[in-house]
Amino acid sequence: MASLSPAPAGTAAPRPPATGWRDVLRALRRPRVAVMLLLGFSSGLPFMLTGNTLGFWLREGGVELTAIGFLSWVGLAYSFKFLWAPLIDRLDAPLLGRLLGRRRGWMLTAQILVAVGLAGIAATGPGGGLAALAGFALLAAFASATQDVVVDAWRIETADDKEELGLLTAAYQLGYRGALLLTDALILILAGQIGWPGSYLAMGLAMAVGIGATLAATEPARAGVATATTTPPLWSPRGLIDAVVGPFVAFFRTHGELALLMLAAISLYRLADFVMGPMANPFYVDLGLTKEVVGSVRATIGLWASVVGVAVGGISAVKLGFGRTLLIGAVVGPGSNLAFSLLALTGPDPTAFAIAMAVDNLATGFAGTALVAYMSSLTSVGYTATQYALLSSFYALLGKFLKGFSGGAVELLKTGHDTLTAYALFFAGTAAIGIPALLLCILLERSTRRRLPGSETSREAAQGRVQGQ
Numbered sequence: 423m424a425s426l427s428p429a430p431a432g433t434a435a436p437r438p439p440a441t442g443w444r445d446v447l448r449a450l451r452r453p454r455v456a457v458m459l460l461l462g463f464s465s466g467l468p469f470m471l472t473g474n475t476l477g478f479w480l481r482e483g484g485v486e487l488t489a490i491g492f493l494s495w496v497g498l499a500y501s502f503k504f505l506w507a508p509l510i511d512r513l514d515a516p517l518l519g520r521l522l523g524r525r526r527g528w529m530l531t532a533q534i535l536v537a538v539g540l541a542g543i544a545a546t547g548p549g550g551g552l553a554a555l556a557g558f559a560l561l562a563a564f565a566s567a568t569q570d571v572v573v574d575a576w577r578i579e580t581a582d583d584k585e586e587l588g589l590l591t592a593a594y595q596l597g598y599r600g601a602l603l604l605t606d607a608l609i610l611i612l613a614g615q616i617g618w619p620g621s622y623l624a625m626g627l628a629m630a631v632g633i634g635a636t637l638a639a640t641e642p643a644r645a646g647v648a649t650a651t652t653t654p655p656l657w658s659p660r661g662l663i664d665a666v667v668g669p670f671v672a673f674f675r676t677h678g679e680l681a682l683l684m685l686a687a688i689s690l691y692r693l694a695d696f697v698m699g700p701m702a703n704p705f706y707v708d709l710g711l712t713k714e715v716v717g718s719v720r721a722t723i724g725l726w727a728s729v730v731g732v733a734v735g736g737i738s739a740v741k742l743g744f745g746r747t748l749l750i751g752a753v754v755g756p757g758s759n760l761a762f763s764l765l766a767l768t769g770p771d772p773t774a775f776a777i778a779m780a781v782d783n784l785a786t787g788f789a790g791t792a793l794v795a796y797m798s799s800l801t802s803v804g805y806t807a808t809q810y811a812l813l814s815s816f817y818a819l820l821g822k823f824l825k826g827f828s829g830g831a832v833e834l835l836k837t838g839h840d841t842l843t844a845y846a847l848f849f850a851g852t853a854a855i856g857i858p859a860l861l862l863c864i865l866l867e868r869s870t871r872r873r874l875p876g877s878e879t880s881r882e883a884a885q886g887r888v889q890g891q
Contacts, residue, residue, distance in 0.1 A: 454580060455593045457639045461529075461573050462597025464632020468536045468566035470605040471543070471625055472559045473497050478610065478703035478713070479618045483548040487704055491829030493556055494700040494822075499563040500570065501819035504812045507571045523641030525579070528572040533632045535565030540626035544619045569632070574810045578798050579642035585740065587798055592736030595791045599728040599783075604628075607720030610713035673809055677800070680869055684800065687866045688817045690859035691748075691793055694756035695786065696821025698852040700828045705762070705845050710770040719772075719779050727780040731787020738788070739795040745867045747792040752863040755789030756856020758782045759849050766846035793817060 470476075477490045514520060515527035522530060539562025546555045577594055581587035605625060613621040674681045706716050738747040761778040768774040797813040828848075835844035 453638075454640070455589060457635050458577060458590045458593040459597040460631055460635035461576070461639070462594035463601045464533060464597075464629060464635060465566070465570050465573050465594075466598035466601030467605060467625060467628060467632070468540065468562050468569075470602055471540060471609075471622065472563045472566070474699050474703050475605055475609060476543070476559065477700055478707065479613075480548055481704040481707045485548060485552070487701070487829035487833055489552065489829070490704060491700050492826050493552065493559070494828075495826045496556060496559045496563045497822045497825075498819075499560065500567045501815045501822050503567040503571050504815040506568070507812070510568070510571050511575070522636070525572050525576045526636050526639055526641050529569060529576070529636040529639075530633060532565045532569035532572065533629050533636065536562050536569065537626045537629040539563075539565060540622055540629070544622035544626065547619055570814070571810070574798075574814070576639065576642060578801055578810065580640070584799070588736060588740045588795060591739070591795045591798060592732060592791060595732040595736070595787065595794060596729065599732055599787055599790070600725075603720055603725050603728060603783075607717045607724060610717030611721070612717075614713045614717075670812065673800070673812070680866070683862065683866050683869060685813075685816050687748075687859060687862040688793070688797065688813055689820050690856075690862060691752060691817055692755065692789070693821045693824070693859060694759055694852045694856040695789075696818065696825045697828055697855060698759055698762070698825075698849060700825050701832055701845070701848065702762070704829075705766070708841055708845070709766070711775065715772065715775070719776050720783075723776050724779045724783045727783035728787040731784040732791050735788040735791030736795070739792065744792075744796040744799050745870055748796045749860075749863045749867050751789035751792035752856065752860040754785040756853045756859070758785035759853040759856075762849040763846040763853075766842045766849065769842070 473494055473496075477494070480490050480493070481487075510524075510528050514524050515522075515531045517527075518530050519527035521527065539558050539560075542558030542561065543555060546558055548555060573594075577590050578587065581590050609621050609625065612624065677684060703716075735747065735751070738750065742750075758781045761781040765771075765774050765778045797810060797817070800813060801809040831851075832844055832848050835847050839847065
């Protein structure tokens with residue numbers, strides 16, 4: 423089974439083999455890839471329900487934008503998951519671990535807790551008090567973050583080679599984006615028919631999809647073998663230090679001087695989307711768009727744009743490599759926020775809204791796939807869950823902290839402008855936030871190519887020296 427650990431310093435990184443559309447479509451018929459699709463759906467299901475979609479419900483209930491922004495901080499659970507990821511890497515889940523294995527045991531435990539949290543939100547609602555609602559939202563977010571850790575580890579460990587890792591990543595993103603569209607689009611239509619509490623209860627029941635995928639999945643053996651043969655027992659002093667510190671030491675040892683640059687680029691990559699996120703649904707309410715209109719456009723045009731964005735992102739990672747795909751995503755991701763500025767200036771025009779949804783979902787699908795594929799390529803066997811949790815926490819921590827102030831930022835802009843102009847300025851500002859990430863990605867790509875003697879840049883330089891002689 424081929425190793426997925428990055429190439430050591432001073433060696434050429436292997437380029438993903440070329441794969442065409444037919445290969446991708448055939449791969450989606452494999453049981454392993456089909457399971458990955460469903461697990462991606464399960465991972466994506468709680469994300470909007472504890473964040474942006476909840477903001478729609480709260481805004482309709484008359485909750486202030488500042489409070490909605492602060493409530494989005496429950497999503498910080500996703501950014502601190504690296505703190506408990508070492509335990510997931512080294513310990514079995516209570517009760518279910520012995521029955522299902524380490525990865526699947528944690529998956530099922532987390533999925534059950536997510537369902538409980540969503541049911542609690544449904545039973546509480548804004549009328550039950552924001553504190554109780556926040557408590558259930560935090561439970562769902564914490565369990566969802568735990569599920570993400572173990573699903574990411576399963577995805578990386580179960581892949582036989584880099585080509586399959588790219589295919590599994592694309593399947594994961596398709597499932598994840600499908601869940602986001604369900605919880606950010608179809609739920610709005612459903613809420614218009616049966617109300618918000620019934621809709622959230624239905625989403626809790628939909629976690630059965632992930633539970634079924636977990637039971638159908640095959641437990642990967644790679645991480646268990648690696649940790650059993652290379653590390654001391656967890657409860658020994660050396661084992662505890664290795665579980666917590668080992669993944670970080672291994673990451674910096676592998677990537678050397680590029681490690682900090684990688685972490686900086688990753689931490690800023692999706693900052694524009696995170697800061698904008700909590701205000702998207704309140705913006706639709708203030709714009710005058712109904713739940714049904716927003717949901718129907720997201721479920722049609724948004725769906726197809728997401729599928730195309732994810733597919734193009736996956737194929738780009740295979741054809742162009744992870745670094746170049748990351749660079750393209752750094753341009754199209756933040757740039758799509760400008761479509762919302764134009765929508766704010768245009769008003770509640772259905773055509774303008776449809777165009778904004780198409781641009782946003784296409785760009786987000788591509789950029790999300792680019793980042794996931796790149797981060798997956800940086801992990802080492804034996805520390806998969808912890809290292810990926812570290813990377814995904816870096817990519818989300820700053821953005822999820824700053825987005826808590828998004829409501830206050832819009833309220834501040836409203837002091838000198840009308841509401842829609844304030845939104846337009848806010849969205850344009852979030853697009854500008856993406857510029858530092860773009861510059862870091864350019865620097866990272868150039869530094870990586872210079873570092874690897876087998877890269878095209880190095881070969882061209884060597885040829886130039888030969889010709890000069």
